[in-house]
Amino acid sequence: MSVSLSKVLFLWLLTIPCMEAIHGLYNFGQHDLFYKKNNCKQIPANLLLCHDIEYTEMRLPNLLGHETMNEVLQQAASWIPLVQKQCHPDTKKFLCSLFAPVCLDDLDEPIQPCRSLCESVKDGCAPVMSAFGFPWPKMLDCDRFPLDNDLCIPPASLENFVPATKEVPRVCDACKETEENDNEIVDNLCKNDFALKIKVKEISYINGDTKIVPETKSKTIYKMKGVSEHDLRKTVLWLKDGLQCICEEMNDINAAYLVMGQKMDGHLVITSLKRWQKGQREFKRISRSIRKMQC
Known part of the structure; x- marks a missing residue:
C-alpha cells in the first residue's frame, strides 16, 4: 500500500523481519548499496x-x-531548473x-518513490526536458x-492537492525582455566586453551560477575586448546566480543566441541574452547596429 510522505517515517515499524528485499535502481552490479549500513546525514542547507x-x-x-555529499x-544542482x-x-x-x-536509523531498506509517482512526474516533465x-x-x-501496493512514496492525491503559493522565481536580469532602439542597442554593445552569436553545447551549474559552453563551430564573434587568445580557445560563459532565477529565453538548447557581457x-x-530568430525585425536591427557600430 502506498503511503503519504509524512506517514512513511512511521510505517517502517510495521514491517516484518522477513520483508522481501526491495529491488532498486541498480541493475549494473550495485545492489550492495542497498544493504550497506545506513549512513544518515543531515540534509545540508x-x-x-x-x-x-x-x-x-x-x-x-x-x-x-552517489556516495559523497559533494557528489550529491x-x-x-542540475535539476533545480526543472523544478x-x-x-x-x-x-x-x-x-x-x-x-x-x-534516512531512518533502524531501517536498512530504502524507501523508494512509487512507480505511479515517477510516471506522473514523467508525464508532466518529459516534454519540458525534450x-x-x-x-x-x-x-x-x-x-x-x-508498484503502489508496496511501501513507497506515492504522488499527491489530486483531490486533496492545494497548489503552493510560493513566490515565482525572479527572471534573470540578463534574460529580461527589453524594447531597444538602434541607439540603445549600440550603447549596450559598446558598454560590454564581448558580443557573440552562439549555439549551446553544454549547460551545467556550479556554486549557484549557470555555466554555458558554446559549440565552437557555431560561434560568431561580433566583439571581443580585453579577451585573451586563451579565453577564445575554449569559451566558457557564466550566468551569475542562474539557480536563483529563471531564463525563459533559454528554453531551447538547440536555438542560436546573441549573448553580450563583461569580463x-x-x-x-x-x-x-536573447534568442536569435533569423528574419525577426529586432534581430535585423541588431545586425544593422553591429555593422555600423562605432564606440
Whole structure:
C-alpha cells in the first residue's frame, strides 16, 4: 500500500523481519548499496534542490549511487531548473526521494518513490526536458520503482492537492525582455566586453551560477575586448546566480543566441541574452547596429 510522505517515517515499524528485499535502481552490479549500513546525514542547507522538505536526514549512498555529499550537491544542482519550470507539483518530491532519500536509523531498506509517482512526474516533465534537447534519463526509468501496493512514496492525491503559493522565481536580469532602439542597442554593445552569436553545447551549474559552453563551430564573434587568445580557445560563459532565477529565453538548447557581457575576475559574465530568430525585425536591427557600430 502506498503511503503519504509524512506517514512513511512511521510505517517502517510495521514491517516484518522477513520483508522481501526491495529491488532498486541498480541493475549494473550495485545492489550492495542497498544493504550497506545506513549512513544518515543531515540534509545540508546548500542542497537547494531539497530545501524545505518534510524530513531533515538523508541516507548515503542515495538511490542514484552517489556516495559523497559533494557528489550529491554537484549532480542535484542540475535539476533545480526543472523544478522551477513547475511542470508537475511532485517534481521536487520525486527527485528528492532519489537524491536525498529519507534516512531512518533502524531501517536498512530504502524507501523508494512509487512507480505511479515517477510516471506522473514523467508525464508532466518529459516534454519540458525534450524541449531542452534532453530525453528522460534511463536512470529514472519508472519500471525500476515498486508498484503502489508496496511501501513507497506515492504522488499527491489530486483531490486533496492545494497548489503552493510560493513566490515565482525572479527572471534573470540578463534574460529580461527589453524594447531597444538602434541607439540603445549600440550603447549596450559598446558598454560590454564581448558580443557573440552562439549555439549551446553544454549547460551545467556550479556554486549557484549557470555555466554555458558554446559549440565552437557555431560561434560568431561580433566583439571581443580585453579577451585573451586563451579565453577564445575554449569559451566558457557564466550566468551569475542562474539557480536563483529563471531564463525563459533559454528554453531551447538547440536555438542560436546573441549573448553580450563583461569580463569579470577572469570570467566571461553574461549581461544580456536573447534568442536569435533569423528574419525577426529586432534581430535585423541588431545586425544593422553591429555593422555600423562605432564606440
